[in-house]
Amino acid sequence: MSVVLYGSQSTASLVVHWLLLELGIEHELHQLDFDRREQKSADYLALNPAGRVPTLVLDGQVLTESAAIAMHLADLHPAAGLAPLPGSPARGDYYRWICFCVYTLMPAYRAWFYPDEPAGEANVAEVKQRARLQLEAAWQQMADHLQAHGPYVLGERASVVDFLLTMLMRWSRNMPRPTDQWPVLAAHAARMKARPAFAEVYRREGITDWR
Ligand SMILES: N[C@@H](CCC(=O)N[C@@H](CS)C(=O)NCC(=O)O)C(=O)O
Structure with missing residues (x-):
């Protein structure tokens, strides 16, 4: 191949x-x-x-x-x-959280890192502020989920969602509230960072x- x-x-x-x-x-x-x-x-x-x-x-x-x-x-x-069987209940959760990354976290990051795109140079500060709030709310939601259903997003096993999530957590490292400030997110990241491929x-x- x-x-x-x-x-x-x-x-x-x-x-x-x-x-x-x-x-x-x-x-x-x-x-x-x-x-x-x-x-x-x-x-x-x-x-x-x-x-x-x-x-x-x-x-x-x-x-x-x-x-x-x-x-x-x-x-x-x-x-x-790294992916649950198609049609299994876990596969439903897998799609749910992949889509959470794609529909919620990624657009907010795009706005944070490319803040002139949504509404031009004049509105950069407001766009960034909104992106920040959206990201922090999303991270809170993920932290609550992991607290209740972790250690990985789908429970006991790591899946593609955890890889994607780790990359997205990394992107927050220079933001006002990096994900490492949520202990459960920091613990999740530490587990993923311990993988040799990381x-x-x-x-x-x-x-x-x-x-
Ligand atoms: N939805 C795309 C987003 C890709 C994306 O925005 N990549 C950024 C880097 S993180 C990029 O290529 N930026 C260069 C540009 O927009 O000129 C994906 O997940 O692959």
């Missing part, structure tokens, strides 16, 4: 890169330089018209959207047990923060 990941250091491609390592999938990595706007080059836009990372090319099939790619990788490697993805991306 030919697997090529287009990513950029410390971005949404991290969860895909991490899962490729976790699942032992051999791959080629192309790190795009955002400072040089390589994600907007004509060659890359031909692959991914959104001009964002990640993009995974799997035997010639172009896949985008980090959560979709992550779920697909888990389905391709069922023995790793250290490996950090090593390969050259990241040192939030360890």
Whole structure:
């Protein structure tokens, strides 16, 4: 199988890169330089018209959207047990929390990190404030869930949701209220960071923060 990941250091491609390592999938990595706007080059836009990372090319099939790619990788490697069986009650929870990451956390982060996008430069401060409040409310909801149903999002077993969630928690590290301020979220992150593939993805991306 030919697997090529287009990513950029410390971005949404991290969860895909991490899962490729976790699942032992051999791959080629192309790190795009955002400072040089390589994600907007004509060659890359031909692959991914959104001009964002990640993009995974799997035997010639172009896949985008980090959560979709992550779920697909888990389905391709069922023995790793990172996705509950389709049709099982746990699969329902899995979709629920993947969608929580995608519909609630990710748009708020997009607004926080690209605050001019929703309403222009003039409204950046207000957009950031709203994004911050949305994120903190969502983290509270996740903390309450983990407190009641943890240690992992689906209970006793780690799944793709926990990988995605860990990446999203990491993004809060320089925000006014980082997720490590919720003890149950910090404990969840510590469990996920202890996985050998986490250290490996950090090593390969050259990241040192939030360890
Ligand atoms: N929904 C997309 C979001 C991807 C995304 O926003 N990636 C950011 C990095 S975290 C990006 O490529 N930004 C570059 C840009 O927008 O120019 C996914 O999860 O894959």
